[in-house]
Amino acid sequence: MSATTASLHSRIDQLARIQSEVLGAGITREVYTPAYGEATALVSEWMREAGLETRLDAAGNLFGRWNGSEPQLPAIWTGSHFDTTLNAGAYDGVLGVLGAIDAVAQLRAASFVPRRTVEVIGFAGEEPRFGAGCIGSRAMVGTLQRSELDTMADRDGVTIAAAMDAVGLDPDRISEARLDPGAVAAFVELHIEQGAVLEQRGIAVGVVERIAAPHQLRLTLTGEARHAGSTPMALRLDALGGAAEVILTVERLARDSASGTTVGTVGTIEVEPGAVNVIPGAVTLDIDVRDVVLDAREQVVSAIHDAIDEISSRRGLSAELREMVFDRPAPCDPQIVATVRAVCEELGTPYLDMASGAYHDAMVLGAQVPIGMIFVPSRAGLSHHPDEYTEPAQLDLGVKVLAGTLARLAA
Numbered sequence: 001m002s003a004t005t006a007s008l009h010s011r012i013d014q015l016a017r018i019q020s021e022v023l024g025a026g027i028t029r030e031v032y033t034p035a036y037g038e039a040t041a042l043v044s045e046w047m048r049e050a051g052l053e054t055r056l057d058a059a060g061n062l063f064g065r066w067n068g069s070e071p072q073l074p075a076i077w078t079g080s081h082f083d084t085t086l087n088a089g090a091y092d093g094v095l096g097v098l099g100a101i102d103a104v105a106q107l108r109a110a111s112f113v114p115r116r117t118v119e120v121i122g123f124a125g126e127e128p129r130f131g132a133g134c135i136g137s138r139a140m141v142g143t144l145q146r147s148e149l150d151t152m153a154d155r156d157g158v159t160i161a162a163a164m165d166a167v168g169l170d171p172d173r174i175s176e177a178r179l180d181p182g183a184v185a186a187f188v189e190l191h192i193e194q195g196a197v198l199e200q201r202g203i204a205v206g207v208v209e210r211i212a213a214p215h216q217l218r219l220t221l222t223g224e225a226r227h228a229g230s231t232p233m234a235l236r237l238d239a240l241g242g243a244a245e246v247i248l249t250v251e252r253l254a255r256d257s258a259s260g261t262t263v264g265t266v267g268t269i270e271v272e273p274g275a276v277n278v279i280p281g282a283v284t285l286d287i288d289v290r291d292v293v294l295d296a297r298e299q300v301v302s303a304i305h306d307a308i309d310e311i312s313s314r315r316g317l318s319a320e321l322r323e324m325v326f327d328r329p330a331p332c333d334p335q336i337v338a339t340v341r342a343v344c345e346e347l348g349t350p351y352l353d354m355a356s357g358a359y360h361d362a363m364v365l366g367a368q369v370p371i372g373m374i375f376v377p378s379r380a381g382l383s384h385h386p387d388e389y390t391e392p393a394q395l396d397l398g399v400k401v402l403a404g405t406l407a408r409l410a411a
């Protein structure tokens, strides 16, 4: 096979042209769509060009395997995802997959022979097409139940099971995607920071020490939709007024959190009936609370519960709260963290120890295998946005750090 490998940068551009729908200047490539299948085929081809043996598991996770000289040893895993959220950027997730393929190609070119098997993984459905994300990695650790495939649906009402079916995956076989924790020695994910800390500090590499995890709730407040003109203020049960109080309370409680690192966000809101001359009768909103410190996060969540009780009873609204996502913050493995630092030192690259505010497949796998993450800067901290950008030299440096890390872990 010819060793003509297109550069990482042109591959990122090529992948960016494969979209499941065009929603703006950014990229939309949702999991389990024909476009995602096309992307999977292209990434598989690149994996094979790098000498990796490819396979797809029952959840649609793509694996590229480089056999070690002692294949019975627990393997070194690396990778990320190449699905995107809506109208997103070209680097989120993609860097960790294509960068890992590039890292393998570099190690091969340097005649490196791994003792442990190295596997590059493209995790299916990290982005929340179906409400919650990390479908592929959750299937691997066994926290995605068969029943959820029928209950979780996308914005068009398509369930995970139906979407899997449409692309030739059998939802009844999802449990076959389970990983054997004893067979994985380490998982390392290269990713853009999705924040502006590295850029502000002028440091090109972040060594992640822990990953914050979300607790997400969906709140529906119900009041009475009455005529906005003929209903006196004293007789109103305005659901949106209550929601406004909840939103500001979430902000305040997160800001006052004991850890100082909790973040709280209301990112969606739906108002019914949504007419200028009708008092809002029902409002549904999503609350996202995250922290690297579980206790502090849960204190904020329970204070939010109390506040919702108080606000709804004072305003005569009924409140229905649904648990959507409960994840545990994941500490990175100290030995992997030390390895990444050592590689940076060897390369003479300044690095910053940091926490990841966003969740990643690494967080999910962290429940069962030792994990580490390497960050590169995101210009202006933008991510999930058409203007998401990382300088080519920063991408290359991230790949170099990943290659060095894989070499040490696999040796």
Ligand SMILES: [Zn+2]
Pocket (backbone or CB within 6 Å): 081, 092, 093, 126, 191, 360
């Ligand atoms: Zn990502």
